[in-house]
Amino acid sequence: DAMVIQNPRYQVTQFGKPVTLSCSQTLNHNVMYWYQQKSSQAPKLLFHYYDKDFNNEADTPDNFQSRRPNTSFCFLDIRSPGLGDAAMYLCATSRLGQGTGEQYFGPGTRLTVT
Amino acid sequence: GENVEQHPSTLSVQEGDSAVIKCTYSDSASNYFPWYKQELGKRPQLIIDIRSNVGEKKDQRIAVTLNKTAKHFSLHITETQPEDSAVYFCAASRPGTYKYIFGTGTRLKVLA
Numbered sequence: 001d002a003m004v005i006q007n008p009r010y011q012v013t014q015f016g017k018p019v020t021l022s023c024s025q026t027l028n029h030n031v032m033y034w035y036q037q038k039s040s041q042a043p044k045l046l047f048h049y050y051d052k053d054f055n056n057e058a059d060t061p062d063n064f065q066s067r068r069p070n071t072s073f074c075f076l077d078i079r080s081p082g083l084g085d086a087a088m089y090l091c092a093t094s095r096l097g098q099g100t101g102e103q104y105f106g107p108g109t110r111l112t113v114t
Numbered sequence: 115g116e117n118v119e120q121h122p123s124t125l126s127v128q129e130g131d132s133a134v135i136k137c138t139y140s141d142s143a144s145n146y147f148p149w150y151k152q153e154l155g156k157r158p159q160l161i162i163d164i165r166s167n168v169g170e171k172k173d174q175r176i177a178v179t180l181n182k183t184a185k186h187f188s189l190h191i192t193e194t195q196p197e198d199s200a201v202y203f204c205a206a207s208r209p210g211t212y213k214y215i216f217g218t219g220t221r222l223k224v225l226a
Contacts, residue, residue: 031212040201042216043158050212090157096212101146103214105157 003027004106006091012112013081021076021109023091032074033103034066035090043090049074050096078111086113116141118206120217127194128225135220137204138186144206147187148214149178153200161202162189194224 005024013019023032030051035043047056049068063085065077078085091106119138127133139147145166150158164171164178164187171178175194180187191198201221205214 040152040219040221042203042219045213048212094212101207101212102148102160102163105150105159107157 004091004093004104006089006106006109008109009107010110010112012114013078014114015082016080019078019081019111021078021089021091021111023074023076023106024072025091025093025104025106026072027093027095027104028071029093029095029104030071031094031096032068033092033094034064034074034076035092036085037088037090037108046076081111081113083113086111116144116206116208116215118204118215118217120204120220122220123218124221124223126223126225129194129196131194133189133191133194133198133222133224135189135202135204135222136186137188137206137217138184139206139215140185141206141208141215142185143208144185144215145209146207147178147180148205148207149176149189150203150205151200152203152219158203191222194222196224196226198222199224 007022033048034046037043046060068074088108088110090108092103094103148163151161152158162178164180175192177190201219203219204217207214
């Protein structure tokens with residue numbers, strides 16, 4: 001009964017080698033988010049989708065891109081990972097217009113850059 | 115811009131004692147205040163939340179209080195147990211948006 005699923009859970013990539021992280025949800029939520037989290041710091045919002053509308057945070061590097069091909073799936077692409085991109089990447093979902101707007105987080109993908 | 119301050123950054127309590135974590139927000143339009151617990155290596159999980167039309171909410175050993183005038187809200191954990199040890203994040207959100215402003219987190223250690 002997993003609600004927000006992230007794959008893979010652990011990803012190792014080489015410096016500069018493109019990597020894609022995936023997120024899927026069974027909640028039929030209309031908003032999906034990607035966060036970056038480093039060593040017990042607060043999650044940092046990279047971008048989010050409201051349905052198909054993409055919203056980028058002003059300080060998100062161009063190196064980070066995202067795709068949402070349908071309601072259930074969302075991808076995070078890192079075009080040229082640097083050592084500073086090693087972090088936990090969290091996907092979250094919420095449903096606007098219903099309930100409290102609570103965000104449900106996936107288990108995260110821990111990215112290592114070598 | 116909007117921000118949420120959270121204190122303390124670390125908190126150690128003896129098992130059975132109470133723990134209090136405080137957050138102050140800057141955006142007076144904020145109306146939803148969730149608290150998340152994150153254990154090491156795991157996802158943040160909602161433990162309690164409060165809306166601005168309510169001053170207090172309780173769920174077993176945890177409670178949240180909100181002071182809209184002062185723009186602060188607090189998490190109270192009573193009868194702490196070792197499994198309460200985690201990082202706790204507060205957040206604030208305003209109507210019509212779907213973004214949280216997170217606090218910086220509090221690492222709670224409950225000593226057995």
